[in-house]
Each structure stands twice: as C-alpha cells, then as structure tokens.
Amino acid sequence: MNLDKLQKKLFAAARANPPSDRVPYAFEKRILARLAARRVEDARSQWGAALWRGAAACVAVTVLLSVWSFSGFNRPRSGANLSQDLEHTLLASADEVDNNW
Amino acid sequence: MQPTDAELIAAVLKGDTASFEPLIAKYSPRVFATARRHARRESEVEDIVQEVWAKAFQKLGSFRGEAPFEHWLMRLAVRTCYDFLRAHQRNREISFSELSEPESDWLDHFVADPDRSDENATAAGQLIERILALLSAPARLVITLQEIEGRSVKEIAELTGWSVTLVKVRAFRARAEMRKCLQKLARDKYW
Numbered sequence: 001m002n003l004d005k006l007q008k009k010l011f012a013a014a015r016a017n018p019p020s021d022r023v024p025y026a027f028e029k030r031i032l033a034r035l036a037a038r039r040v041e042d043a044r045s046q047w048g049a050a051l052w053r054g055a056a057a058c059v060a061v062t063v064l065l066s067v068w069s070f071s072g073f074n075r076p077r078s079g080a081n082l083s084q085d086l087e088h089t090l091l092a093s094a095d096e097v098d099n100n101w
Numbered sequence: 102m103q104p105t106d107a108e109l110i111a112a113v114l115k116g117d118t119a120s121f122e123p124l125i126a127k128y129s130p131r132v133f134a135t136a137r138r139h140a141r142r143e144s145e146v147e148d149i150v151q152e153v154w155a156k157a158f159q160k161l162g163s164f165r166g167e168a169p170f171e172h173w174l175m176r177l178a179v180r181t182c183y184d185f186l187r188a189h190q191r192n193r194e195i196s197f198s199e200l201s202e203p204e205s206d207w208l209d210h211f212v213a214d215p216d217r218s219d220e221n222a223t224a225a226g227q228l229i230e231r232i233l234a235l236l237s238a239p240a241r242l243v244i245t246l247q248e249i250e251g252r253s254v255k256e257i258a259e260l261t262g263w264s265v266t267l268v269k270v271r272a273f274r275a276r277a278e279m280r281k282c283l284q285k286l287a288r289d290k291y292w
Contacts, residue, residue, distance in 0.1 A: 001287045007217045007279065010232065013225030014249045019137030024147065026152045029127035035118065038155065038286035 106170040113161055125154055132178050138245050139182040140189075141230065149185050153178045161256060179246070179260045186238035197231075197289035204228045208290060232282050240275035246274055 024030075104112075104123070112120035129150065136149040156177050200208070203224035211218040219225070233241050234281050246252045246260065254272070258265045 001212055001291065002215055003280065003283045003287065005285055009211065009215070009218060010225060010229040011248045013222065014229045014233075015251075017223065017226035019134050020132040023129045023133055027129055028122050029146075030124055031125050031151060032118065034119070034151065035155065035158050039118075040282075056116060 107166055110161060110164060110166070110170065113158075113262075124170070128174055129154075132174065133169070135175065135178045136182060138249070139186055139241070141217060141234075145185070145189075149178075149181055150165065152185075156181065176260055179242070183238060183242050183261065186241055190238060197286045200231075200290070201227065205233070205290070208286075212291070223230045232279070232286065235282050236275065238279050240273045240278045243268065243272045243275040244279060249264070 104120075106124065106127075106250055108122055109120045113124075132150050132153050133146065136146045136153070140146045140149055153174070157174055160177070164170065201224070203222075207218065207222055207224035207228065233244065236244065242261065243257065246257045247254075252260070254265055254268050257263070257268045257272075261268070263271070
C-alpha cells in the first residue's frame with residue numbers, strides 16, 4: 001500500500017469535509033447566564049480566599065512569635081531569673097523612697 | 102449602526118455584561134468549527150466552546166486591541182482545544198480491524214486504484230478522524246493546523262504559544278506518529 005498517497009488522500013478528505021459551524025439555539029444566552037453565575041461565585045471565592053490568606057498570615061505571625069519567645073534572643077542579659085526581675089521592677093519605686101529617707 | 106468589536110469590548114470592560122452577547126453571536130460559528138476539529142462528541146464540543154467564552158470574558162482586560170479580536174479569540178480557542186486533547190488522551194491502542202464497512206470499502210478502493218479513490222467520501226473523512234484520534238495531543242494539534250487547515254509554522258507558533266523551533270520539532274514527530282498509525286492500519290487490515 002502506498003502510505004504517502006494514502007496520507008495525502010486522507011488529508012485531502014479532511015480538508016474536503018470541514019466541520020460544521022452550526023451554533024446551538026440560544027447558545028449566547030446560555031453563555032451569558034453561565035458568566036453571571038460565575039461572577040457571583042467569583043465574588044464569594046474572592047472573599048473566601050482573602051479570609052484564608054488573612055488566617056495564614058496570622059498563623060505565620062503566631063509561629064514566628066512563639067519561636068522567638070522560646071529562643072535565646074529574648075533572655076535577660078543580666079542572667080537573673082524572671083521572678084527576681086519582676087520583684088526588682090515592682091519594688092523599684094519603693095527602693096527609691098527608702099534611699100531618699 | 103452596529104457597534105464595533107472595540108466598542109462592545111469597552112462596554113463589557115465597564116461592566117455591561119450584555120454587550121458580550123453580540124460578540125458571542127458573531128464569533129461562535131468559528132469557535133464551534135475549531136472545537137469540532139478536535140472533539141467528536143457534541144457535548145464535548147459545547148464544553149470546549151463554553152470554556153473558550155468563559156476564558157475570553159475573564160481575560161478580556163488583557164486584550165490590547167493591537168490585533169483583531171477574532172485572532173485573540175482563536176488563540177484562546179486553539180489553546181483550550183489543546184488542553185482538552187491533553188486531558189482526554191483516550192486509549193490509543195485501538196485496532197484498525199474494527200473499521201466500519203464504508204471505511205473498509207474506501208480503503209479497498211484505494212488499494213485497488215489509489216488515483217481514483219474519492220477523497221470527498223464521508224468514509225475517508227471518518228477514517229482520518231479515527232487516525233487523528235490515535236495521535237498524541239501535540240501531534241494531533243499540529244497535524245490539524247498544518248496539514249488540514251493549511252497554516253504556516255509561524256501561524257501555528259502564534260496560535261499555540263509554542264516557539265517556531267518547537268512547532269517544527271512537534272511537526273516532525275507528528276508526521277512520524279502519523280506514519281506509524283498508517284503502517285498499523287495497513288498491517289491490521291491487510292496482513
């Protein structure tokens with residue numbers, strides 16, 4: 001079988017039988033209705049996406065702060081523990097008064 | 102007087118969705134014809150065309166008006182058809198022993214007298230459809246655009262978004278695939 005000739009014949013057949021350009025009845029109305037429905041969905045999905053992005057940002061900030069608070073960066077430089085620092089801070093004004101007397 | 106495409110597009114972009122309707126009515130026949138080149142079932146064709154118009158509406162803001170709207174729309178249509186072909190890669194191991202009677206008769210006539218076989222016959226059209234369905238998505242698209250629609254490599258590159266080199270490579274591979282399919286057809290039918 002001459003495959004080159006067969007290929008040419010088949011391509012010619014495809015060119016000779018172009019597909020129909022018939023459009024179904026009221027197709028444009030259907031498309032418009034679908035687009036309108038899609039717009040409502042889009043508005044909702046945009047809100048949803050914005051809220052999810054906000055939630056993700058909040059989680060990221062929380063994680064970063066947690067990491068920072070448990071890491072060594074925020075440890076007091078004096079080496080004193082938290083209770084002593086708290087006591088000094090609270091009684092600082094009282095110490096000043098004692099010194100003035 | 103009928104509003105021009107540019108006026109209709111400007112109105113749609115301002116929020117007048119109804120102005121999109123005349124564009125759909127005007128260009129749908131071409132989009133349907135393109136979709137029918139790539140899909141056989143009418144429900145699939147309608148899905149493709151709906152997708153094309155949905156994308157056109159969504160991306161209308163990116164249409165700069167440098168080329169006619171029809172060209173921009175046809176690029177969208179071809180790319181949507183390609184996406185469809187890739188998503189619907191059917192079982193490509195079909196045997197040609199299942200040819201319909203008219204297809205089989207047409208082939209017999211061709212083998213008997215290749216020069217006198219009728220290329221306008223519906224059976225030949227069905228046969229090429231069957232062969233195209235066996236090709237990979239890029240091969241089918243390139244064969245359809247280049248050999249059947251008679252488009253140049255540059256036009257195909259513009260329509261598909263591929264580079265000229267990629268189109269040439271894919272056209273070469275597509276012809277090789279086509280050749281294999283025809284060999285399989287000859288083997289299944291006559292050997």
